[in-house]
Structure formats: C-alpha cells, structure tokens
Amino acid sequence: MADLTKHTPPTTVDALYDGIKAKHSDSPRRYLGGSIIGKSCARQLWYDFRWVHFEEFDGRLLRLFETGHLEEPRMVKNMTDAGIEVYEIDDRTGQQFGVQFHGGHFRGHADGVAIGIKEAPKTWHLCEFKTHNDKSFKLLLKDGVEKSKPMHFAQVQVYMQGLGLTRAFYLAKNKNDDTLYAERIEYDKAKADHYIDRARRIIFAEEPPMRISDKPDWFECKFCPYSDYCHGGADVIPNPLPNVNCRTCIHSTPQDDGSWLCELRNSTLPYEQQLEGCSEHRWVPQLLPNLSVLEAEETALGATVVWYCRTGDSDCYVNNGNGSIVSQAEYEGKL
Incomplete structure (x- = not known):
C-alpha cells in the first residue's frame, strides 16, 4: 500500500492550530504579574502593564504554552504518590493560592503549597512547577534557579512573602527526556521587597522607565515586541x-x-x-x-x-x- 502520509497536505494540522487559537482568550491581564517581575527590562514591564501592544501567538506557540500547564497536575500526582501533601486550592477562597500588592495592581497565583518535602518534612513550602527545553534545563542544573532563571526566582520570592512562607519547592522537568530537577529556595525578605518595590515604581510611573539599552540592536531590544515604541x-x-x-x-x-x-x-x-x-x-x-x-x-x-x-x-x-x-x-x- 502506498504511504499516504507524505502526500497528505497539512490541512488537518492547520485546522488543529486554528482551533487552538480560536479557543484562546486575547483579553489582556488586568495587573502586572508576579511571574514576570524578574524581567530584566523595567520599560518592557511598563509597556506590558499599559497594554501598549498585544503580541499575537499562533496555534503552535499557544499549544507549547499549554504543555507547561498540562505538566502541573502530573507533577502534583508524582509528589502525592511520594507521600507529599500538595494543596492547589486555598480553602479560604476556594480558588488557587494568590498574592497581591499595591491595591491589586501587582498579583500572582501559586501552583500550590506542600508539606512533607523529604528534606524538611515539617516545613510548608510554596510549590512552583516549570518545564524546560534541554538547553535551559542544563543551565538550571549547572547554575541553579537564581542565576539561570532570575524571573522564576523573583516569582517565588514574591509569592513566599505574600503567602507568609519561608521555603519554596521548585520542581522542573526536562521536556527532552523527562528528567526532573528539584531545588529548595529560601525566602529572602530583602530580595522580595526589592521586587515588590520594583513593581510599585513601574505601576505608578507616568512615563516609561529607562531603556535597558540605548542601542536598538542590543539582543534584548532587537527581538522585543515593543522595539518600535521604545527606540x-x-x-x-x-x-x-x-x-x-x-x-x-x-x-x-x-x-x-x-x-x-x-x-x-x-x-x-x-x-x-x-x-x-x-x-x-x-x-x-x-x-x-x-x-x-x-x-x-x-x-x-x-x-x-x-x-x-x-x-x-x-x-x-x-x-x-x-x-x-x-x-x-x-x-x-x-x-
């Protein structure tokens, strides 16, 4: 029998991507997110918060983003199977554990909290789950969260302060081979305060903060969706x-x-x-x-x-x- 796969046009795949995009909500976030406060460029964060430009993503990229979310329940199951208690919902609100500052202009939502982490079984931990490509995962193994993923580090510091926790359990997966990496991160009040104050300065700034570089061809500026509005x-x-x-x-x-x-x-x-x-x-x-x-x-x-x-x-x-x-x-x- 002839192999039809190499003769089949990508119509169905395109339809799948179109369906993913159609289901995606394009409504912008109402607040500055704790998950991005560690971005290197404050001006980019100001543009995000001010809705200067809405970047459009195709179905393939949206599906890639979805992959990270789909991994979260699997990681929770892995932890509970190991005898760790994981709570994804705050009983006080019936919703995901959340933090907010500056009247709610700065917010974030945690993946969960856990008790029974083997290295410190009596200490409550913030849970943060991430997926990485192979290159990113290898840097994580080499340098740890704070150096290799400063945005993730900032995120857990802010969330620990908001939830009154002193430790975070960061669990990462290599999407290439399913290897897991875990790191316990200690709460640092000075660093959390720094990120929370950074959010305040960005939120209430009447004008965009200084550029990260005055050179349009700087690598972070060259590929930034706000480049034309900045340089x-x-x-x-x-x-x-x-x-x-x-x-x-x-x-x-x-x-x-x-x-x-x-x-x-x-x-x-x-x-x-x-x-x-x-x-x-x-x-x-x-x-x-x-x-x-x-x-x-x-x-x-x-x-x-x-x-x-x-x-x-x-x-x-x-x-x-x-x-x-x-x-x-x-x-x-x-x-």
Missing part, C-alpha cells in the same frame, strides 16, 4: 500605532486601591472601558519616540491636543484623539 523604527509614526485604550492615554492614572482614574472626566474606569478608550484618547508622548512634544492645547472638553514636532525636522503632527495622529496641515484643514 523608534524606520517610520516617523510607529506602524502599527500603540494600542488605543485608557492605559496608553495621558488622562488615566492607576490608583492606590487598584483602580484606574480618568483625570479628564474624574471617573473610575472599569476594565471593559479601559480596553475601549474613548474619543478623547491622547497617547503618552513617549510611545511615539520619533516625535517630540512641541506644545499642547486644550479642547472644549478640557482634553489635551498634543502637538508633536518630528525629531530633527520641522514637520508637525497632532494627536487628534480616538487613535488618530495627523499632520498639522491636515488637522487645521478640518477646523
């Missing part, structure tokens, strides 16, 4: 433009209680409204790095019309609201 690309105006929503607007401010305030209308902004923005939207000027602020005017509503001057040129543009940026001549022609 400026070839176009005067970024293409695509930053997202239009309340968090990219100069009129909105995060509040200490976890809410967002529209300074223009003096009203609290629900999540759904934050996503939509409004006709008086004006971008935070630093999101258009090839333009510099020339002056600002007030509209009848009191909203600011920001006039930009092209860097090194006399061409001017107007942030005309509702996601529009036009030349000065075009704007004045509409008056």
Whole structure:
C-alpha cells in the first residue's frame, strides 16, 4: 500500500492550530504579574502593564504554552504518590493560592503549597512547577534557579512573602527526556521587597522607565515586541500605532486601591472601558519616540491636543484623539 502520509497536505494540522487559537482568550491581564517581575527590562514591564501592544501567538506557540500547564497536575500526582501533601486550592477562597500588592495592581497565583518535602518534612513550602527545553534545563542544573532563571526566582520570592512562607519547592522537568530537577529556595525578605518595590515604581510611573539599552540592536531590544515604541523604527509614526485604550492615554492614572482614574472626566474606569478608550484618547508622548512634544492645547472638553514636532525636522503632527495622529496641515484643514 502506498504511504499516504507524505502526500497528505497539512490541512488537518492547520485546522488543529486554528482551533487552538480560536479557543484562546486575547483579553489582556488586568495587573502586572508576579511571574514576570524578574524581567530584566523595567520599560518592557511598563509597556506590558499599559497594554501598549498585544503580541499575537499562533496555534503552535499557544499549544507549547499549554504543555507547561498540562505538566502541573502530573507533577502534583508524582509528589502525592511520594507521600507529599500538595494543596492547589486555598480553602479560604476556594480558588488557587494568590498574592497581591499595591491595591491589586501587582498579583500572582501559586501552583500550590506542600508539606512533607523529604528534606524538611515539617516545613510548608510554596510549590512552583516549570518545564524546560534541554538547553535551559542544563543551565538550571549547572547554575541553579537564581542565576539561570532570575524571573522564576523573583516569582517565588514574591509569592513566599505574600503567602507568609519561608521555603519554596521548585520542581522542573526536562521536556527532552523527562528528567526532573528539584531545588529548595529560601525566602529572602530583602530580595522580595526589592521586587515588590520594583513593581510599585513601574505601576505608578507616568512615563516609561529607562531603556535597558540605548542601542536598538542590543539582543534584548532587537527581538522585543515593543522595539518600535521604545527606540523608534524606520517610520516617523510607529506602524502599527500603540494600542488605543485608557492605559496608553495621558488622562488615566492607576490608583492606590487598584483602580484606574480618568483625570479628564474624574471617573473610575472599569476594565471593559479601559480596553475601549474613548474619543478623547491622547497617547503618552513617549510611545511615539520619533516625535517630540512641541506644545499642547486644550479642547472644549478640557482634553489635551498634543502637538508633536518630528525629531530633527520641522514637520508637525497632532494627536487628534480616538487613535488618530495627523499632520498639522491636515488637522487645521478640518477646523
């Protein structure tokens, strides 16, 4: 019989990927996540929190992300089979163990807590489960969590502080051969405080923090989804433009209680409204790095019309609201 597999078009596989993508929610996270606070670039975290750009992932990548989540119940079973008690749900809330700081603007959710870890059976441990490719796993074996995976280290420090725990049990799997690696991590209050304060500075910053590098070809900048909004690309105006929503607007401010305030209308902004923005939207000027602020005017509503001057040129543009940026001549022609 002829081998049909090599003649079969990838239609079904494409359909599987399409189905995965269709099921995926594209709604952005409401908060700055504890799982990413250890990123090296504070400016990137500010862009994440401000919803500057939503990176799209195809079905294959989404399936890859799902693989890590699917491993968690298996690791829990492995631990319970070894006589370790693992709790994934907080009885006080009926939900996953969670931590929050700064009014809820900074949050995270733990994989679980456990007691009966063989090296310290009477000590409660935070549980954090991760999967690694072969290269990453070998670095983990060589250098440990703090050096090889600083984001993971920051995450468990923040979660231990939030849950009042003094130890974390970090369990990792090599996706190549199923080898397991475990590391007990000690709570360090100074380091946890550092990450929590870092989150505060990012959340309440009116402007993007300093770049990690002023060189667009720096390896972390070169492949960053925010590169054009940070360093400026070839176009005067970024293409695509930053997202239009309340968090990219100069009129909105995060509040200490976890809410967002529209300074223009003096009203609290629900999540759904934050996503939509409004006709008086004006971008935070630093999101258009090839333009510099020339002056600002007030509209009848009191909203600011920001006039930009092209860097090194006399061409001017107007942030005309509702996601529009036009030349000065075009704007004045509409008056």
